[in-house]
Every structure is written in structure tokens, then in C-alpha cells.
């Protein structure tokens with residue numbers, strides 16, 4: 001009787017195992033899939049998966065690779081249990097814009113595919129913009145990025161890899177970390193410096209701010225979901241040749257389509273209406289382009305189809321994001337400083353030590369003086385300047401704040417004629433420097449950090 005019971009028990013256990021094991025494996029795999037992350041939470045934040053699939057270079061990297069990371073089975077299981085809090089947020093509603101509070105630290109995600117020394121050299125970057133005019137005219141800004149470090153000045157180069165070597169802790173009080181109130185940095189010689197924001201209330205710095213160690217995510221916060229804005233998305237499509245610049249007014253018309261479509265494009269009829277508008281714009285502009293004497297051959301029907309599809313995907317995602325009463329500006333990127341503070345969250349001039357040392361703000365700390373121009377070929381004077389050694393006074397951390405007060409006679413030897421402005425005719429008449437608003441840079445704070453004797457000069 002007992003033997004029979006044991007036998008029966010074993011049979012039941014084996015059957016249960018045979019049934020449960022595949023169910024467990026399938027559920028485990030399903031909860032690791034993009035389909036689970038996007039469909040189960042689809043209604044909550046569709047813009048995340050749209051941007052991941054459309055714009056990210058990580059579109060083939062699964063959501064869990066960054067959000068849960070690569071860990072051993074039990075750690076992953078535990079982490080997933082933590083994510084069940086999302087189910088509750090789905091019931092009671094998410095805050096908007098959504099913030100990821102449970103991202104895995106870079107050493108368990110990014111560094112499983114990349115390396116800690118991901119910025120081994122200084123590289124030439126070109127940012128291309130297109131105007132909303134007949135020729136979709138282009139303007140390029142060339143910058144030699146000093147990602148690996150500054151050429152002159154310190155003996156040890158402090159490049160971007162140093163930022164993630166465990167050397168920097170920072171305190172910020174907003175979830176997207178766009179405001180940084182305090183930074184503690186350990187320099188290669190072991191000196192520790194504490195910088196605090198001279199403009200922030202002491203209560204903010206000491207009270208609400210949360211401490212973090214700077215890792216890859218502190219700058220590359222948009223790698224999974226870039227939201228660069230409709231204008232920048234079109235510029236990138238023109239720059240890589242996907243959108244033909246030969247179609248007159250193409251950028252302007254597409255931007256108008258975005259501006260005028262204020263309703264979400266969610267159902268089929270709305271999509272079809274939009275598709276018709278896109279088709280008309282492309283067809284009309286192709287005809288006009290062919291009528292130009294110098295026009296290149298028109299686009300093939302197949303190419304037009306591809307373009308229609310691409311423009312539709314782009315525009316639907318831009319319009320729908322806006323219909324959630326948000327737009328790309330709710331998702332700032334921390335790797336630059338033009339549309340959001342990015343690097344200038346720390347390199348602003350406001351973060352100072354008690355003895356008035358600042359986190360460097362001079363432009364050429366991070367890249368060459370920008371070269372803004374219409375054509376694509378880079379003039380030799382720009383390249384020659386890169387090999388020049390900066391004079392000693394330039395290495396002063398406050399040089400940027402005082403350079404326009406200098407006697408300019410000695411400058412032309414290296415910089416050519418000194419004529420501050422923004423027509424891009426010379427190094428110093430430079431729209432990359434003087435033709436912009438610098439709301440994240442605080443040169444007053446830099447001047448305040450000058451030694452009293454110098455400031456009085």
C-alpha cells in the first residue's frame with residue numbers, strides 16, 4: 001500500500017515536472033522578450049518602444065539587456081520580482097513622463113557588451129543641419145572631440161574614461177538628473193575635490209539631492225530611446241542620404257505636416273489620411289524636381305514606397321508623443337549641451353570648490369573651436385590649428401570668461417583676423433560660439449571665481 005503511494009507520488013511529480021518545466025521555461029523566456037515588455041505595458045508608454053525600434057542603434061538589443069542586465073539566474077529572478085511594482089503603476093496610472101527607477105547599473109548591462117575604456121581616441125564629429133528652404137540647404141559644424149583627453153595642460157589625461165573610473169560622485173534632485181548640485185571627484189594624483197553649486201540653496205544640496213556614482217548611464221541616458229526632436233530626425237535622414245535633398249522644400253513640407261497634425265494618429269483611417277498627405281508631398285516634389293533643368297533623375301516607384309513608409313513611421317511617432325501632452329523635450333540627452341545642459345550640468349562654471357576651483361568650462365577642454373560651414377571639405381587652417389600648442393594663458397580655467405577683454409594684437413598670429421561675430425568668415429567670427437544662447441553656461445560665476453587681484457585688473 002505504502003509502496004503504491006510512493007510510486008503514485010513519483011508519477012504525479014514527474015508528470016507535474018513534465019508539464020511545469022516547459023511552462024516555466026516559456027514564461028521565463030516570454031518575460032525576457034521585447035514583446036512582453038512592450039505589449040504587456042504597451043498602452044502605458046508606446047513611445048519608448050517606437051523610439052527603440054525606429055531610432056536607437058540598440059534596436060536589436062532586448063529591453064531586458066539594459067533594464068535587467070546580464071546576471072546569474074537567481075539575481076535576475078529577484079530583479080524581475082522587483083519589476084512587478086510596474087503592475088501596480090499600470091493600475092493606478094504612471095507619472096508622465098515615465099522615469100525608469102529600476103535601471104541596472106552599467107557594469108551589469110553596458111559593460112557586458114562594451115568595455116570600461118570606450119573612448120580610446122579623439123574623433124572628428126560633424127553635426128549637419130538642413131534649412132527649411134527650397135534647396136534644403138545644409139550647414140555643417142565640425143568638431144574634433146577630445147573624448148580621450150585634453151592634449152595639453154595636465155600630465156595625466158582626464159578624458160571620458162576617467163569620468164567612469166569610480167572617480168566621480170554627484171548629487172542631483174530631479175529624476176532625470178538635469179540639475180547637479182554637488183560633485184566629489186578624485187583626481188589621478190589622489191586629491192579629492194568637492195564642488196558645490198554656488199547658485200543652489202544649501203537646503204537643496206544637502207537635503208533632497210540623491211547621491212550617485214557617475215557611470216555610462218549618467219551621460220548616455222538616451223542610448224535605448226533617443227528622442228532628438230522631429231527637426232533633428234529629419235536632419236539625420238538628409239545627412240545620411242535617406243531623404244533626397246534634391247526634392248525642393250522637402251524639409252519644410254514635412255515639418256509643416258508635423259506642425260499641422262495635432263491629433264494622435266492611432267486608428268487605421270487616421271494613418272491612411274496621413275499616408276496620402278505624405279504621398280502627395282513626395283510625388284509633387286519629385287515632379288517639381290524633375291522640371292528643374294539641373295534635376296537628378298526622379299525617384300523610382302519602389303524608392304518612393306520606402307520613403308513613404310519611413311516618413312510615416314517617423315511622423316506618427318513624433319505626433320503621438322506630442323499627443324500625450326509631452327514632446328522630445330521631456331527626454332533630455334546628457335551627451336552634448338545644445339538642447340539640454342548635458343555636459344554643462346557639471347561644466348557650467350557654477351560648481352566650485354571652497355577655494356574657488358571650477359570644473360573646466362573652456363570650450364577646447366572637450367573639443368576644438370567649432371568650425372561652422374556650408375560645404376563638406378574642411379579647410380586646412382582648421383586642421384593646422386589643432387596641431388598648435390595653446391599659449392600658457394589659454395590654459396587658465398577662466399580664460400573663456402576673459403578672452404574678449406584681451407588686447408587682440410597678438411592673437412592674429414594663430415587665429416587670423418580677430419573680428420568677433422557670427423558670420424563664420426573666420427575662427428572668431430563664429431556662429432558656433434557667438435551666435436547662440438548659452439543658458440547653461442554661467443560666465444558670471446566663472447568671473448566670480450577669479451582671484452580678487454585678477455578680477456580687479
Ligand code: HEC
Pocket residue numbers: 034037038045048049052058061062063064065066067098099100103176217220221222223224225331
Ligand atoms: C541600450 C539600452 C536600453 C535598451 C535596449 C532599452 N532601454 Fe529603456 N532605458 C534605457 C536607459 C539608459 C533609460 C534611462 C533614461 C533616463 O533615465 O534618462 C531607459 C528608460 C526607459 C523608460 C523610462 C522613460 C525614459 O525614456 O526615460 C522606459 C519606459 C523604458 N526605458 C522602456 C524600455 C523598453 C520597453 C525597451 C524595449 C523595447 C527598452 N526600454 C530598451 C536603456 C535601454
Ligand code: HEC
Pocket residue numbers: 056057058061065066106109110111112113114216217220223
Ligand atoms: C547586448 C549588447 C549591448 C548592450 C547591453 C549595450 N550595447 Fe551599446 N552597442 C552595442 C552594439 C553592438 C553597438 C554598435 C551598434 C552599431 O554600430 O550599429 C552599440 C553602440 C553603442 C554606442 C554608439 C551608438 C550610439 O547609440 O550612440 C553607444 C554610445 C553605446 N552603445 C552605449 C551603450 C550604453 C551606455 C549601454 C548601457 C545602457 C549599452 N550601450 C548597452 C551593444 C550593446
Ligand code: HEC
Pocket residue numbers: 106110111114115116117118119123145147160163164214215216217218219220335336
Ligand atoms: C561624461 C560623459 C560620458 C560618460 C560617463 C560615458 N560616455 Fe561614452 N561618450 C560620451 C560622448 C560625449 C561621446 C561622443 C558623442 C556621442 O557619441 O554621442 C561618447 C561616445 C561613446 C561611444 C561611441 C564611440 C564611437 O567611436 O563612436 C561608445 C561606444 C561609448 N561612448 C560607450 C560608453 C560606455 C560603455 C560608457 C561607460 C563605461 C560611457 N560611454 C561613458 C560621453 C560619455
Ligand code: HEC
Pocket residue numbers: 146149150153154157158159160163168169170180183185193214219334335336342343344345346347358359360365366
Ligand atoms: C557629474 C559631473 C560631470 C559631468 C556630467 C561631466 N563632467 Fe567632465 N569633468 C568633471 C570633473 C569633476 C572634472 C575634473 C575637474 C578638475 O579638473 O578638477 C571633469 C573633467 C573633464 C575633462 C578633462 C579636463 C582637463 O582639464 O583635463 C574633460 C575633457 C571632460 N570633463 C569632458 C566632459 C564631457 C565631454 C562631458 C559630457 C559628455 C562631461 N565632461 C560631463 C565632471 C563632470
Ligand code: HEC
Pocket residue numbers: 125126127141143335336337338343344347360361362363364365366367370400432433441
Ligand atoms: C564639458 C565638455 C564641453 C564643453 C566645455 C563645451 N562643449 Fe561643445 N560639445 C560637447 C559635446 C560632447 C558635444 C556633442 C558632440 C556631438 O554630438 O557629436 C558638443 C557640441 C558642440 C557644438 C555642436 C552642436 C550643435 O548641435 O551644433 C558646438 C557648436 C559646440 N559644442 C560649441 C561649444 C562652445 C562654443 C563651447 C564653449 C563655450 C563648448 N562647446 C563647450 C562638449 C563640450
Ligand code: HEC
Pocket residue numbers: 361362363364365367368369385386388389390391394399400403404406407408409410411412413414415
Ligand atoms: C600661439 C598661438 C596662439 C595665440 C597667439 C593665441 N591663441 Fe587662442 N588658441 C590657440 C590654440 C591652439 C587654441 C585651441 C584651438 C582648438 O583646439 O581648436 C586656442 C583657443 C582659443 C580660444 C578658445 C578657448 C576655449 O577653450 O574656450 C579662444 C577664445 C582664444 N584662443 C582666443 C585667443 C585670443 C583672444 C588671443 C589673443 C589675446 C589668442 N587666442 C592668442 C592658439 C593661440
